Amino acid sequence: MTTDDSTAPEAAPTPEKSSKTKTIVGGIITLIVLVLVFGIVLPQFGDYDQAWAAIQAMSAVALGILFLMTIFNIIAYVWPYQAALPTLKYKPAFLIRQTSFMISNVIPLGGAFGIAVQYAMLNFYKIGPGEATAGIGIVSAWNTFVTLSLPIFAAVGLVLIGQAKGVAFAVAAIGLVAVVAVVLLVAAILRSPETARKVGEWGDRAVKWAYGLFKKTPTFSVVNEVLKFRSSTVDVVSQGWLRITGTSYLQQFMQFLILWAAIFAIQGGSNAPVSFLEAFAAFAFGRLTTFIPLPPGGLGTTDAAITGILVGFGAANNDALAAVMVWRALTYFPQVIIGIGTYLYYRAKQAKTETSPA
Secondary structure (H helix, E strand, C coil), X not given: CCCCHHHCXXXXXXXXXXXXXXXXXXXXXXXXXXXXXXXXXXXXXXXXXXXXXXHHCCCHHHHHHHHHHHHHHHHHCCHHHHHHCCCCCHHHHHHHHHHHHHHHHHCCCCHHHHHHHHHHHHHHCCCXXXXXXXHHHHHHHHHHHHHHHHHXXXXXXXXXXXCCCHXXXXXXXXXXXXXXXXXXXXXXXXXXXXXXXXXXXXXXXXXXXXXXXXXXXXXXXXXXXXXXXHHHHHXXXXXXXXXXXXXXXXXXXXXXXHHXXXXXXXXXXXXXXXXXXXXXXXXXXHHHHXXXXXXXXXXXXXXXXXXXXXXXXXXXXXXXXXXXXXXXXXXXXXXXXXXHHHHHHHHHHHHHHHHCCC
């Protein structure tokens, strides 16, 4: 007896197929966003040809300063990782950090892929899963904290120079509430296992309520996850929170200094329409767009936001576009290229280790 294939039940999609589908869909959405931003939105602020002419007019001294800042930015990018993983030396930390940057900022929805590669590379360098989870979690949490706190400092600076706007205050207020909430939450978790359990119980109730809206039951326990996070991070954070915080702020501040150096050079020095604090505000508020999952690394969306804010502060359209183009080129492409090299180096070293005799 034969079986009619048309009536046979379809096989459930495998996790691999689901992952590939999400990657393809994410890639299509990313491509659409990039076309819209670089093809429609940014040209509204200025002309690419004139912006490129402004870049070419930069002095050799300005280009040299930007080059040195880019090198230091690449070096400093590793330090938060080392602060969260004290046993990891600089060379392997550099390889892992640059490789993760390349994957997370090139591949659509690449954050998950970047984390997976970090775990694999940390394991290769003898960092266990517990320590790896703590380090990756700390770096991610502190990066979020710093990104949310920068608009607060920017708003205070705008008040001091009399340039504060209603929108700036609103965003800063939201950021302040979020930062305070995160700090209190982390402090409560690290205070003791009892308070960590209470935080987890609140989380369980919130998750249960959210799942209930879709008539589903949670498949995980927030309490267990919170207790795991506490047990893996409490020692590192309690002993090295100052170094973690300092290196995290330095990493993002170096990116801003590259933007400011480009603005300063393109606009003709200290008499430029946009001041240091205004440029910092444009960077701080523009960086909030990195929380948008597509495209990767805020590519395009962050550029448009910073350009628009700089124009709002008085920068000439083409100058603002040119400065942001320089900033994006120096904070994105060098690390992507380096990341490709570090990944190939790691894979070659891994293959050599696996094929070597016991």
